[in-house]
Amino acid sequence: MSVHSYKNSRNTICVHEGQHIGEYRGINTPIYTSTSYGYLDTDERLYPRYFNIPNQKAVIEKIAKLENAEDGIIFSSGMAAVSSALLSFLNSGDHCIFQKGLYGGTLHFITKEFERFGIEFSVLKNNDPDSFQQAIKKNTKVIYVESPSNPLLSIIDLRKVSELSRLNNCISIIDNTFASPINQNPIDMGIDVVIHSATKYLGGHSDICAGIAVSGRQHIDRIMQVSMSLGGSLNAFMCYLLERSMKTLTIRVEKQNQNAGVIADFLKGHPGIPRVYYPGLKEHEGHEIAKSQMTGFGGMLSFELEGQDITAFQKRLRLIRPSMSLGGIETIICAPATTSHRLVPKEQREAEGIRGNLLRLSVGIEDTGDLIDDLRQALVMG
Numbered sequence: 034m035s036v037h038s039y040k041n042s043r044n045t046i047c048v049h050e051g052q053h054i055g056e057y058r059g060i061n062t063p064i065y066t067s068t069s070y071g072y073l074d075t076d077e078r079l080y081p082r083y084f085n086i087p088n089q090k091a092v093i094e095k096i097a098k099l100e101n102a103e104d105g106i107i108f109s110s111g112m113a114a115v116s117s118a119l120l121s122f123l124n125s126g127d128h129c130i131f132q133k134g135l136y137g138g139t140l141h142f143i144t145k146e147f148e149r150f151g152i153e154f155s156v157l158k159n160n161d162p163d164s165f166q167q168a169i170k171k172n173t174k175v176i177y178v179e180s181p182s183n184p185l186l187s188i189i190d191l192r193k194v195s196e197l198s199r200l201n202n203c204i205s206i207i208d209n210t211f212a213s214p215i216n217q218n219p220i221d222m223g224i225d226v227v228i229h230s231a232t233k234y235l236g237g238h239s240d241i242c243a244g245i246a247v248s249g250r251q252h253i254d255r256i257m258q259v260s261m262s263l264g265g266s267l268n269a270f271m272c273y274l275l276e277r278s279m280k281t282l283t284i285r286v287e288k289q290n291q292n293a294g295v296i297a298d299f300l301k302g303h304p305g306i307p308r309v310y311y312p313g314l315k316e317h318e319g320h321e322i323a324k325s326q327m328t329g330f331g332g333m334l335s336f337e338l339e340g341q342d343i344t345a346f347q348k349r350l351r352l353i354r355p356s357m358s359l360g361g362i363e364t365i366i367c368a369p370a371t372t373s374h375r376l377v378p379k380e381q382r383e384a385e386g387i388r389g390n391l392l393r394l395s396v397g398i399e400d401t402g403d404l405i406d407d408l409r410q411a412l413v414m415g
């Protein structure tokens with residue numbers, strides 16, 4: 034059910050969009066557990082792996098509305114969304130451009146699997162518009178970006194990427210996980226397909242694994258055709274949990290934006306921390322572009338720690354948990370070299386700037402005074 038025609042009423046969309054009113058007019062979408070649906074007297078063929086049961090549709094409609102997309106597909110993980118979307122548009126003999134600095138799982142997927150399918154790819158050494166332009170080949174079909182990127186928060190000029198993509202008849206895809214639909218809407222800047230690991234901000238409570246791709250009708254039809262065969266669909270219970278979580282997405286993300294800004298300011302002034310990566314900081318090389326394409330700078334930041342052991346530092350933290358993943362309401366910390374980018378060979382990791390002393394902080398909704406006290410005591414004791 035579409036409840037709102039306004040583009041910027043984020044909280045209203047989060048609370049109401051996609052809601053399915055059941056037979057008894059309950060306030061929440063009922064959970065449709067069936068895997069078998071009647072087919073006589075209707076053209077609809079409902080089936081979970083066709084991504085069209087009511088609980089799947091409820092979340093798809095909510096996220097598509099937030100991203101100003103026509104439609105979407107809800108997957109059982111972010112990687113199911115990434116791999117299904119890429120394999121939908123790339124054939125043997127095609128070429129794909131990837132930015133420098135991708136989530137380790139995506140980098141692992143393309144480096145381990147693409148050759149087998151005869152798909153060529155270039156991973157850029159720099160993320161400026163000229164580097165994208167120079168990487169274009171006659172057979173380039175897809176340009177894939179992740180902005181802000183995991184874990185170094187690189188910012189890509191999305192308007193330039195979409196323009197280049199259009200001029201060269203390519204499809205542009207973005208992994209918008211770090212920004213969330215609250216801070217960045219790439220379709221408005223001409224990007225064709227937007228992906229999220231819904232495991233992160235959309236779920237927001239560190240208890241759901243899911244992914245989503247949203248786009249215009251034609252691209253979704255193509256991704257759907259492939260995804261129905263690949264089969265990475267999400268079950269009704271998880272869709273219900275995701276729908277429930279998303280009702281508070283805007284207020285969570287706005288608080289996380291605020292908290293991350295305060296913590297970035299604290300960290301950047303600390304003598305034991307030579308580098309802080311946060312697009313909200315004026316010193317960040319992508320700050321101006323981020324300002325022009327994001328409405329908030331997000332809850333993710335990374336920093337390098339000097340003069341102390343990063344494992345001992347993490348063990349000294351009392352409130353902030355050393356833990357994998359990101360985007361939940363609780364603040365967590367991890368070392369990308371041994372978690373998200375563990376499968377990326379060391380030389381490649383270091384060439385991308387992911388050093389052994391890098392820590393990534395996913396900032397939650399706690400009170401910043403408590404988070405800073407925790408960081409301060411763990412830093413001082415080193």
Ligand code: PLP
Nearest residue numbers: 110111112136183210230232243
């Ligand atoms: N994209 C980004 C930016 C991520 O950080 C992750 C996971 O950490 C993924 C995609 C993959 O998502 P999932 O773990 O839900 O498959």
